[in-house]
Amino acid sequence: MYSSFKRLLIGRPLKTHELGEQKLTKLKALAILSSDALSSVAYGTEQILIVLATISTLAFWYTIPIAIGVLFLLAALTLSYRQIIFSYPQGGGAYIVSKENLGINPGLIAGGSLLVDYILTVAVSISAGTDAITSAFPILHEHNVFIAVMLVIFITILNLRGLTESAAVLAYPIYLFVFALVMLIFVGMFKIATGQVSPQLHTSIGTPVAGISLFLLLRAFSSGCSALTGVEAISNAVPNFKAPAAKNAAATLALMGFILAVLFSGITFLTYWFGIAPKGNETVISQIAAQTFGRNFLYFFVQGTTALILVLAANTGFSAFPMLAYSLSRDKYMPRMFSIRGDRLGYSNGIIFLSIASILLIIAFKGKTEHLIPLYAVGVFIPFTLSQTGMSMKWLREKPKGWIGKLAINLIGALISFLVLAILFVTKFHQVWFVIIFLPIVVYTFYQIKKHYSAVGEQLRLSKHIEEEIKGNIFIVPVAGITTVVDRSINYAKSLSDQVIAVYVAFDKEDEKKMELQWAELNNGVRLVTLYSSYRSILHPLCKFLETIQAKATEKHYMVTVLVPQFIPKKRWHTILHNQSALLIRARLLWQKDIVVSTLPYKFKK
Incomplete structure (x- = not known):
């Protein structure tokens, strides 16, 4: 029954040689890996206006x-990550670089930041999309958390079905959103060019x-840089x-950068020309669409595709997180x-872990993750x-052909990114201070995992030292x-050894x-x-007895084997009608040395 249900949800298992069929084309990759970056257009300009509004509408x-x-930084990041893609085609992005x-430490900090950021991407995007849905249908508002969790599960199942299937489903909403905004920008520009929009709506x-002040402008700039979240996802998923x-x-990265630049600059220009101000109950995109189209079908088309992409922006996390986790695991x-790899050749454990972590975050914050957005931005700019x-x-170390130009691109990107990061820490320290504590914990966890695997490898490695020959086996x-x-158990033990001891634990x-x-x-x-x-x-006296036997067996170079008899009922539900002594004994003795x-x-027949 479980297998049938699993096949229904995620489809038949794929053979390893079918991996090539699960690779992404440029158009599908653009849809599945760019949703986070493109969706940020919906709130990037608004974040700038919110800061400027603290001074005056004249500052718009x-x-x-x-x-x-912001566009200059986008160009620098796009060119930089293009160089990363060719230099590190195995994926891993910022972590590997x-x-x-x-x-190692900077690498783990970058990797840990991105892992946390992808979890936040899913939680924030799904919560934002849920808010858009419940705003349209207020009766659903009290079910925000449930709707958000269902949406996470839906996207999880899509990703478990494989990259090509999820890309095929998600491509339509992404391209519809791009079409809707391009149409909005084109019609808005046409109205401006034909004098249908008064120039008195905005300040010169x-x-x-x-x-x-410069400080406030830098703060507005850092807020606007939230439009750049998700730019790095493609470099993580090159394989x-x-x-x-x-x-x-x-x-694909170049195409994403171009589309993001067109949409962001177009929306920003329309916002300025239409004299749009941020409102608590209506987004900037909604105000532009209302002024451009009126409250008609085209308005609701823009709003619907915007809400849809905010939900689907979570898919960038589902695409990039498993690949980054794979690099760290490797x-x-x-x-x-x-x-x-799972049945559908995706890294399903990473997908499931991300799903559970984001659901827990949504439940913990009751679907209201707005104050996590600064953490979200910090997680990207680190x-x-x-x-x-x-x-x-x-480039400084290797000095390849044309290295000065490459160095200039990366150096400018590094300086601007550091500036944005510093501004975020200074202006929003009360919201992002947690990063200073949490990131060291993540890095410490990485080191502990590495330490464990190193210890295991050392103990499993063959050495020239020859162990004492085992002379016999004692069966308990x-x-x-x-x-x-x-x-039956006694006869089986006797067939393997002439030293068999039966042990019975009595309670009176x-x-x-x-x-x-x-x-x-x-x-017998x-x-x-x-x-x-x-x-x-049963366990305490049995373990004490085994310690005594083990001590004597070691002196004579004998192994001690505990043979646990266990009957298996014909029907699984019969198991709950019996004591699980065999299970408890096995679980306890697994930790007993040597x-x-x-x-x-x-097995029972009836």
């Missing part, structure tokens, strides 16, 4: 030079504004592209389960800064009475004597040891 003309600064050029560029992977990934900084710095160090068989199962003296008499009558040639338990515990634990099952 500053959105134009600030937007130019920082680790190889700046050292260069108008003096009392109270404006998911069809061959030639690096070339296709670079082309280097033994994360559990090996993240390096295993790896931005480290990756740009890392690439700068790479815990018994609960005289039964067919016990008799009368029961102990009764068992000894029954065993003597059985006369095996010694019975009865242990008395004053506190009705003792082999074996199970002999006996």
Whole structure:
């Protein structure tokens, strides 16, 4: 039943050689890896206006030079990550770049920041999309958390079905959103060009504004840089592209950067020209659409696609998180389960982990994750800064052909990213201070995982030292009475060794004597040891006995094997009708040093 349900949800398992069929084309990759970056257009300009509004509406003309600064940083990041794609086609993005050029600690900081950021991407995007849905249908508002969780589960299932299937489903909403905004920008520009929009709605560029300061402008710039979240996702997922992977990934990144630049600059210009001010109950996109189209079908088309992409922006996290977790797992900084491909050839453990973490975040914050957005931005600009710095160090060290131009691109990107990061910390420290505590914990966890794998490897590695030869085996068989199962287990142990001991734990003296008499009558040639338990515990006296046997066996170079008899009911629900003593014994003895634990099952026929 479980297998059938699983097949229904995620489809039939794929063979390993079908991996090539799960690679992404440029158009599908653009949809599945760019949703986060493109969706940020919906709130990037608004974040700038919110800061400027603290001074005056006269200051809104500053959105134009600030937007130019954001576009400049976008160009620097796009060119930089293009260089990363060709330099590190195995994927990993900022983590690999920082680790190889700046050292392990910067690499782990970049990797940890991105992992947390992808979890926040899912939680914030889904919550924002849910808010858009419940705003349209207020009756659903009290079910915000439930709707958000269902949306996460839906996107999780899509991703578990494989990259190509999820891309095929998600491509339509992404391209519809791009079409809707391009149409909005085109019609808005047409109305401006034909004089249908009054020039009195906005202040002229260069108008003096009392109270404006460089600090406030830098703060507005850093807020506007939230439009750049998700730019790095393509560099993390290069192995998911069809061959030639690096070339296709670079082309996709360039196309994403171009579309993002067009949409962001268009929306910013319309916002300025229409004199749009931020409102608590209506987004900037909604106001532009209302002034451009009126409250008609086209308005609702723009709003609907915007709400849809805000939900689907979470898919960038589902695409990039498993690949980054794979890179960390490959280097033994994360559990090996993240390096295993699932039935549909995706890194399903990473997808499921991301889903659970984001659901827990949504539930913990009751679907209101707005105050996590500053953390979201910090989580992006830490790896931005480290990756740009890392690439700068790479060009300085290697000095390949044209390295000065490459160095200039990365150095400018590093300086601007660091500036944005510093401003975020200074202006929003009360919201982002948690990063200072949380990131060291994440890095410490990475090191502990690495330490464990190193210790395991050291202990499993073959050495020239030859262990003492094992001369024999002592079988210990815990018994609960005289039964067919016990008799079969004793005979099996005797076939493997001439040293077999049966052990019975009694809870009262009368029961102990009764068992000894029954065993003597059985006369099977095996010694019975009865242990008395004053506190009705089987495990404690058995473990104490095994310690004694183990000490003597070690002196004579013998192994100790505990053979646990266990009967298996015909129907699974019958299991709850019986004590699980065999299960408890096995679980406890697995931690006992130098003792082999074996199970002999006996299946009932009725």
